[in-house]
Amino acid sequence: MTKKKIGRQTVKLLNPPSILATYSIVGPKEGEGPLSNYFHHILQDDLYGEDSWEKAESKMLKEAVKSAVMEARLTLEDIDYLFAGDLLNQLMSSTFAARDLQIPYFGLFGACSTMAQALSLAAMMIDGGYGHHIIATTSSHFSSAERQFRFPLELGNQRPLTTQWTVTGAGAAVIAQRGKGPYITHITTGKVLDYGIIDANNMGAAMAPAAVDTIRAHFEDIGNSPDEYDLIITGDLGKIGRNIAGDLLRKEGINVEKKLKDCGVEIFDHDKQDTHAGGSGCGCSAVVFSGYLYKMLKEKRFNKILLVSTGALLSPTSIQQGESIPSIAHAVTIEGGLDG
Amino acid sequence: MTKKKIGRQTVKLLNPPSILATYSIVGPKEGEGPLSNYFHHILQDDLYGEDSWEKAESKMLKEAVKSAVMEARLTLEDIDYLFAGDLLNQLMSSTFAARDLQIPYFGLFGACSTMAQALSLAAMMIDGGYGHHIIATTSSHFSSAERQFRFPLELGNQRPLTTQWTVTGAGAAVIAQRGKGPYITHITTGKVLDYGIIDANNMGAAMAPAAVDTIRAHFEDIGNSPDEYDLIITGDLGKIGRNIAGDLLRKEGINVEKKLKDCGVEIFDHDKQDTHAGGSGCGCSAVVFSGYLYKMLKEKRFNKILLVSTGALLSPTSIQQGESIPSIAHAVTIEGGLDG
Numbered sequence: 001m002t003k004k005k006i007g008r009q010t011v012k013l014l015n016p017p018s019i020l021a022t023y024s025i026v027g028p029k030e031g032e033g034p035l036s037n038y039f040h041h042i043l044q045d046d047l048y049g050e051d052s053w054e055k056a057e058s059k060m061l062k063e064a065v066k067s068a069v070m071e072a073r074l075t076l077e078d079i080d081y082l083f084a085g086d087l088l089n090q091l092m093s094s095t096f097a098a099r100d101l102q103i104p105y106f107g108l109f110g111a112c113s114t115m116a117q118a119l120s121l122a123a124m125m126i127d128g129g130y131g132h133h134i135i136a137t138t139s140s141h142f143s144s145a146e147r148q149f150r151f152p153l154e155l156g157n158q159r160p161l162t163t164q165w166t167v168t169g170a171g172a173a174v175i176a177q178r179g180k181g182p183y184i185t186h187i188t189t190g191k192v193l194d195y196g197i198i199d200a201n202n203m204g205a206a207m208a209p210a211a212v213d214t215i216r217a218h219f220e221d222i223g224n225s226p227d228e229y230d231l232i233i234t235g236d237l238g239k240i241g242r243n244i245a246g247d248l249l250r251k252e253g254i255n256v257e258k259k260l261k262d263c264g265v266e267i268f269d270h271d272k273q274d275t276h277a278g279g280s281g282c283g284c285s286a287v288v289f290s291g292y293l294y295k296m297l298k299e300k301r302f303n304k305i306l307l308v309s310t311g312a313l314l315s316p317t318s319i320q321q322g323e324s325i326p327s328i329a330h331a332v333t334i335e336g337g338l339d340g
Numbered sequence: 341m342t343k344k345k346i347g348r349q350t351v352k353l354l355n356p357p358s359i360l361a362t363y364s365i366v367g368p369k370e371g372e373g374p375l376s377n378y379f380h381h382i383l384q385d386d387l388y389g390e391d392s393w394e395k396a397e398s399k400m401l402k403e404a405v406k407s408a409v410m411e412a413r414l415t416l417e418d419i420d421y422l423f424a425g426d427l428l429n430q431l432m433s434s435t436f437a438a439r440d441l442q443i444p445y446f447g448l449f450g451a452c453s454t455m456a457q458a459l460s461l462a463a464m465m466i467d468g469g470y471g472h473h474i475i476a477t478t479s480s481h482f483s484s485a486e487r488q489f490r491f492p493l494e495l496g497n498q499r500p501l502t503t504q505w506t507v508t509g510a511g512a513a514v515i516a517q518r519g520k521g522p523y524i525t526h527i528t529t530g531k532v533l534d535y536g537i538i539d540a541n542n543m544g545a546a547m548a549p550a551a552v553d554t555i556r557a558h559f560e561d562i563g564n565s566p567d568e569y570d571l572i573i574t575g576d577l578g579k580i581g582r583n584i585a586g587d588l589l590r591k592e593g594i595n596v597e598k599k600l601k602d603c604g605v606e607i608f609d610h611d612k613q614d615t616h617a618g619g620s621g622c623g624c625s626a627v628v629f630s631g632y633l634y635k636m637l638k639e640k641r642f643n644k645i646l647l648v649s650t651g652a653l654l655s656p657t658s659i660q661q662g663e664s665i666p667s668i669a670h671a672v673t674i675e676g677g678l679d680g
Binding site for chain 2: 004005008009011051052054055080081085088089090091092095096098099102103104105106107108109110111117120121124125127128129130131132148189190191192193194313314315316317318321323326328
């Protein structure tokens, strides 16, 4: 019964679950970026009719789930489990959404790796026969993240050029036993790595080794090569982390150069949008996947991708206590469907 | 492939995983309580040689995992996944332990329901064939929780009598495909409930309806009665929440009266130890399970129990923003083993 486990970190799904539908909601800034046309819903106001950014973030997550379920032509009662997580302390965004959704709920924390973590667990649970339909979802919000992790926005602090910009957005995917794809076929689960980076304004550098370790483990476990993939896309290393990851992979002898992209680089126009090193946050790989990547897979413009969401697992407390930044990356192989 | 799912919230495991070994570490106060003899390791100093309570908590979790793995006569390399969570923001305790343990890691947040959440996911992953050995673990620490959720201890604030006392402790269990039991046979996953309690000093009242809802769902889904169980033990409702849960269950027509106990009530001597409404925290049901309950199952003094860890999913931010306290409870059926 462990023919499913190949190598130390990878699972091959014998009944690859289908991603029935996705939904992405983004803030106004993300809606002005290069992936604008791929998102399902662009907010005009990042408060989304609520009285706090945290509540707005929770509403995005809830609406993304409800809309993904509608896109899949299901009802909330058809969903067996909700795998959700976010950056807010005690998962405030996921918790309050789960309260309204009334789906059996597992809360996850993997910082910005959460989308791949949720997809991994949802896919294994479907493959294993524990449900017909499972939701994987995450959110983040620039304004709720800034005040929790850095400074109150009212201070107008300057941000170093290595800083990333937390994406305002939520993405949700409905994973199902049956469907026309795209399919989740392999899962590589990351270990926590820490290369001693202590600068919380340079998370790309902290996360790059974790991304490289998981990508290396993936190819080692599976025994195939990056040539089989159309795209290897990391979660949110940003420009600096993306370049470090490229260098490290080259040193490891893994040649992914032209196929290696990053959700945090793709989501913003860095010259025009002043987002410094690029996008970050749980919502980053969630909306790039639920919007852009899912549609590209559906349209057969990609046939096989590796989504590698990356998380910097720091807390303000751990930083204040002199700790460096531990990071993790989870990888999910997604292959094209049967129809267009 | 969904013969495993029975009813809306419950899964029946077809290859019930065995709990190979457990380990519990507790603080000095827990070591003076009525369950003292059942814990594996009692700390003399709740700083555990570290320079902060958060680091001490993380060390407890790490040592509990390493010791449980040793008790199971395995090495860390034999462990396929680590399911871990705690109360600290960004799971600081689990994250830094995972950094040292180097096991593929899934971070969970379910507040004080985390032990049952981790056992649920670990058991389904083993049953489904995704690994040979998986760790489920959580921790909490009175002093790190107080300063994060309430007030700095240095202020010497008075605590209302409805308040619970966060357990200092960590518990870990090794879940395996093969073994002599006890076995995890059923899993009932909770939904987030909120009955409008806004008093963060009365979490037992907030969590009681969630415990009742999950217990009701468990018996509805399985179609059996509480008579089959030797014990139904909630996570950490404390004295007040335990009594509310008893009343609510009676109103629902579920007669569990004499079998209903609570980890938060059992762990302290409330008359002598001045812990007000009882114990709480992720570590509470973790150490009561890993210490007391596991040993009682091994010794056949219990043959079948339902562990119902309960979590109050509040955050200081949600309370400040006027929100009430959402809660959740997850239930795991554990049945006795083949030997003594």
